[in-house]
Amino acid sequence: MADPAITIEAIRAARAALGSHIVTTPTLDWQADELRERLGADTRVNLKLELFQRTGTFKPRGALTVMMALDEAQRARGVTAVSAGNHAIATAYAARALGISARVVMLPTANPARIERCRRLGAEVEIATGGAAAFERAKQIEAEEGRVFVHPFEGPLTALGTATIGLEWAGQTEPLDVLICPIGGGGLCGGLATAIRLLMPGCQVFGVEPEGADNMYRSFAQGAPATNAKIATIADSLGPPYSLPYSFGLCRKAVEEVVLVSDDALRAGMDLLFREARLAVEPAAAAATAALMGPLAERVRGKRVGVIVCGANIDITGFATHVEAGKRITGLQ
């Protein structure tokens, strides 16, 4: 099948096809004293609350778009995927929604609650001994059972799925001057940025990576997809060990610049979303907020800024530990 181009028409068709399998996530004009103090009173921040998406992350948009394009025979054979959690849950959700069988390979580090959720969504779950073994096993499943491998971020259909976020957003807010989006593999950012550039040509898109997972940043610098053997960040879902060509190409074309944030800045972003929006997010979902308050603060002054809270399934006990550590948050009781 030829790669579909990401055009406004294609994005509209993709959103229509997703129908009620996904929700049009709400946006929020975010008003908080700390924003005013840091960014000035005339800076306006609009949050896209993609964390309210089905399964708690944006991932089903891509997984569903990929799986809806499968032919009858492929659907009958089913799909497979590799994931530590969010993509596995999204794949299981999409498979159930479309009546397709899913066998997902999860990493040994996967949270037991996430494994349980995949199973409850009807997926068969295997636990691999490590990352490389997981991909090996998925390849084997692909070969032996004829299942289609649903990639966590790479590919035109995945990007078309994430582009639907931009389509929704453009209809929910007045034109934005700046948009900030986290980058893991670049599947979210590539699709969203492409859609925004089509629908709001005046809007600059900035990508955000953790300092300890800076593949796209380095890919931009060298002009080709980079690999990074060392991933060291608390934002575990933003840390694939490499960039891939399709997502890199989309980002390169539509993203102004990739900025980096430290783990402490990610924690501060989590804290701010907790205190000023009563949201409990994982570090990855706070990355755009961290960039807003950190490296991009001066550049967004006086502008209308879109910030995506992309969602990730929170490790609830981990979050509790974080909350307990951050006693200063009780100040707003």
Added chain:
Amino acid sequence: MSPVVPDRAAIDAARERIRDLAVRTPLIRLQGGARDDIYLKLETLQPVGSFKIRCAANALLSRGDACRDGVSTASAGNFAQGLAYAGRARGIPVTAYVPDTAARSKVEALERFGARVVSLAYDDWWAMLAEPPTDPAFIHPVIENEVLAGNATIGAEVLEDLPEVATVLVPYGGGGLACGIAAALKAHGSAGVVIASETEAGAPVRAAFAAGEPVTVPFVPSFITGMGGPTVIPAMWPLVRSLVAGTALVSLAETAAAVRLVAERHHVIAEGAGAAPVAAALAGDHPGPVVCIVSGGHLDAAHLAIILAGGVP
């Protein structure tokens, strides 16, 4: 004297008035429950983290020029915060009378929003609430027409997003939220009903319905603030009796489990009062679609940590 039940015109006017200060909050569908027709109205996303911005802003702005020099209220909680926030935005000085028992953190939050805070002996403070001063610049947090109209804007939004709503579960505190939302359903001709959500920590509405009048019930302080209380405020009883269709009682453990569920599935931090309606929706067999008013997110961080770890504070 009981407040006036707002009509369609009063509710529409309130929506227009508060548009720049309060946000139109999203209605999202609850995931992970036993049924799929439960919705959450996320007032946690309001500035100041609770629905009180709506009623405070409406009460303040409806007074017009008469109160440009300042307003006052008797509240140490979310209402005073909402009023202070709105007053600051409009350049109107706000004085908050608080009981001398008020937590330091609450006083500090009010001062951050620029309010003047005056501490009174608890009995004097309570007398101010029970027999409000006639001063037009005094805004009562519950017994006040424009407070009801401000709260009613929530009901109007729910009907826009989910016209077929059958049940709205509303945490019962002073009664202004439940009666305001019920007034909106009625004004719009909705067949949906409002159920007062209560917990075992204190269920004055259930007792009042049983007795046919407000009675005093045992009230146990718990991690749930902003709802419950020893009795239905007598001035609110005529409204409650005519507007509220019934009550739903849940335990503290069920409420804590609901806090955990919305945090886990929706990343939303709800306070006990905001989660109690969710617990009630999951425990009961209310006709659907059911909307739960997640009224606010002011949960003590230590309590939140205990709840997320599976406990009941």
